Amino acid sequence: MYSKEKQRVSPSVIRRLPKYRRSLLELQSRGISRISSKELSRITGLTASQIRQDLNNFGGFGQQGYGYNVEELFKEVGGILGLDKEYNVVLVGFGNLGQAVANYLQNKIGFNLSAIFDINPNLIGTELRGITVQNFSGLNQFMRENKVDIGIIATDKSSAQSVSNMLCAGGVKGIWNFAPLDLIVPYSVVLENVHLSDSLYTLAYYINNHGK
Amino acid sequence: MYSKEKQRVSPSVIRRLPKYRRSLLELQSRGISRISSKELSRITGLTASQIRQDLNNFGGFGQQGYGYNVEELFKEVGGILGLDKEYNVVLVGFGNLGQAVANYLQNKIGFNLSAIFDINPNLIGTELRGITVQNFSGLNQFMRENKVDIGIIATDKSSAQSVSNMLCAGGVKGIWNFAPLDLIVPYSVVLENVHLSDSLYTLAYYINNHGK
DNA sequence: TAGATTGTTAATCGATTAACAATC
C-alpha cells in the first residue's frame, strides 16, 4: 500500500513514527480505542496538523468525524517501520555496552540475536541466554554461512571501521553503530548511529544555554 | 562572546557541533593544524556553506584566505558546548545499561559521577571504581546534601517518571534519559533522551525502504 | 441531520545552499 508511494518520505517524519507508536501503545494499555489528532497532539507535544500530515504520507488511516482507531493505527505504524518482519542480528563487541544492547534485544520481538563476537578471551565462551560469545576470528566464516540482516557494532573506536567492513562484505543490510566515530559504509548498507557523546554534549549545551 | 548573541541558535546547528568537534579531534590526532570549510565538508559530508553558517552563529573563528586553525576551532566548539565546565552527575539504575553508561562516563572529563543508586539488593553495595552503589531510598537525601547538575535515568520504564520527579525536585539542571518513555519535566530542566528503540526502528524502516 | 474531525491544499516559516564582496 504505502510501498509504492512516489515520493520519498522525509527523515524528520520517519523519526517521529516511533514516538507515535509509543504513544499509541500507551493509549492501548490504558484501554483507549479511539484517538483524534488533536488529543494525540496534546500527548506528544506535536501539532495536530503535523500528525495528520505525517500519517498521510503513508495512507489515510483515520475517519472523518471520528479520528483514528488506536489498535489499527498502532499496527499500521509498526508495519510502516517494518516491525512485522524478522531480522537476523549479529553483535560484535560484548563489553558493558554490548552486554546492555544484547540484553535490551532479548525482549524485542522480530530482532533475533543469532551470534555474539568479541576478542577478549575472558568474554569468549561466556553465555547470554543460550548464545555463546564466539571468538571474533570466526566472524567472517559466520557471515558466509548465515544470512545476517543487521550488524551491531559495540566495539571500541579503533576496530569499529574494520568490523563494519567485515559486516558489509558479509552482506548485512544495516549497521547499528555504537562506536564513537563516523563509519564509512557502502551505499547499499543503511547506517544508524547511537552516539552517546553527541547526546551528552547536546545536553551540556542546553544546560548552559537554557531558553536561549 | 557567543553568550550574548541575540538570536537563539537552532537545534539542528547544535546537534552538528559534536560532529564538528569529533572531526577536528581526528584532524588534530593526524597532526593537521589548518582546515578549510571545503575540506571539512569533504570529511563530514556536510556542505562548506553550512559549516561556515553554523560556526558563524557563534563567532568568526576563521581567517579569509587561510581557513580555520584546527586546535583553536576544536577548543571553541568545546567551549560552546560547555565542555570546559564541570558537571556533577548522579546515575539511577545500575542494570546492564546503567553499568554501560557509568563505565562510559569514567573517561569523560568534566562529567563527574558522584553517586549511583539502584533498588536491586544484589547490586547495592557493589562498587565501580570507587563509587559504591547505594540504596535508591537514599536518593532524596543525597540530592538535598549535594549540588547535582545532571541526573541519568537508566531504570526501567515503570519507575522512570518518579525518579525523574525526584531528580528535578532535587535541583538537577538536566536529565539524560535512557528509559523508553517521554518524561515530563519542569520547564527549567533540560531533557535529553537516548531512545534505543526509536533508533532501531528507524534502522528497520530504512532497511526496508532503502533509497526510497 | 448536526457536529466532529479527517485529508489535503495553501500559506508561512525556517533551514540549507548559492553567490560574492571583504580580506587575509
Add this chain to the structure above:
DNA sequence: TAGATTGTTAATCGATTAACAATC
C-alpha cells in the same frame, strides 16, 4: 600582489502550520 577562503547576504528549498472543504 594574486589567490584563497572566509563571513554574510540573498535565493532556494523543504518542513511546519493554518485553513477548510470533504465526509463520516
